[in-house]
Amino acid sequence: MGPTEPVPFDRVAEVYDETRRLTLGASSATTALLRSELAGRQPCLEIGVGTGLIALPLAASGIDVVGVDLSAPMLAKVVEKGEGHLPFPLVIGDATRLPFSDEAFGGAFVRHVLHLISDWRSAVAELVRVVASGGVLLINGGFDQGPWREIGDHMDAQVGREVRRAGLDFKEKAELDQAMAEFGGSVRELPPVWQESERTLAGYFRDVEAKVFSWTWRVDPDRLATAVAETKRWATGRFGDLDRVLEPRFPSFWHAYDLP
Numbered sequence: 655m656g657p658t659e660p661v662p663f664d665r666v667a668e669v670y671d672e673t674r675r676l677t678l679g680a681s682s683a684t685t686a687l688l689r690s691e692l693a694g695r696q697p698c699l700e701i702g703v704g705t706g707l708i709a710l711p712l713a714a715s716g717i718d719v720v721g722v723d724l725s726a727p728m729l730a731k732v733v734e735k736g737e738g739h740l741p742f743p744l745v746i747g748d749a750t751r752l753p754f755s756d757e758a759f760g761g762a763f764v765r766h767v768l769h770l771i772s773d774w775r776s777a778v779a780e781l782v783r784v785v786a787s788g789g790v791l792l793i794n795g796g797f798d799q800g801p802w803r804e805i806g807d808h809m810d811a812q813v814g815r816e817v818r819r820a821g822l823d824f825k826e827k828a829e830l831d832q833a834m835a836e837f838g839g840s841v842r843e844l845p846p847v848w849q850e851s852e853r854t855l856a857g858y859f860r861d862v863e864a865k866v867f868s869w870t871w872r873v874d875p876d877r878l879a880t881a882v883a884e885t886k887r888w889a890t891g892r893f894g895d896l897d898r899v900l901e902p903r904f905p906s907f908w909h910a911y912d913l914p
Contacts, residue, residue, distance in 0.1 A: 670704060
């Protein structure tokens with residue numbers, strides 16, 4: 655897989671929800687936040703819909719959703735959760751070449767996607783194209799600003815930032831704001847959604863070694879093993895016991911971009 659190719663998540667469809675899940679409270683808060691923005695702007699599109707972690711409860715709340723993803727196995731999980739039925743329309747497609755007409759949607763939302771797309775600006779341009787004038791784009795990012803950001807930065811130094819973050823780095827959110835401004839979009843910061851967590855460093859390193867995270871698929875196995883060993887050594891000195899919960903409660907941020 656080359657660095658510019660899109661990343662299908664076929665290989666982790668069965669474990670995706672375990673590693674990217676939201677708590678019940680965070681899921682309910684996310685649904686309420688997005689519904690407040692999208693209720694008058696339907697139908698709505700989610701790119702990278704995955705297993706429906708965001709779209710399913712939003713659709714259940716009455717929002718007319720369409721989901722797009724590169725991975726058929728991930729979309730199959732949405733159908734499985736719908737007890738064998740399509741809970742909303744699903745399309746296999748590339749976010750940089752969306753198979754929809756101009757202004758087909760009243761709004762769109764994106765979670766955990768743009769950092770995977772090297773040509774993320776094309777994905778943004780496509781979202782602007784398919785969302786009607788007066789619509790809104792809701793983009794999630796910048797949730798790892800605390801100790802997990804430190805760990806990510808240290809891992810970047812071991813394997814290379816270009817490997818870990820193929821697309822948009824939300825540490826550089828100004829790039830996204832500027833890209834949206836070029837389309838006439840204006841940004842609003844929405845209230846954070848708080849998530850309870852039992853995530854430990856030991857669990858994180860196990861997931862890295864098991865190649866649960868998509869960035870690990872691009873790393874040579876020996877290089878990955880060395881990076882994990884070095885980051886474990888550093889993290890033990892920095893944070894202490896790897897089995898303690900590192901951040902029991904953390905914020906997740908959604909940014910609203912209003913289109914002219």
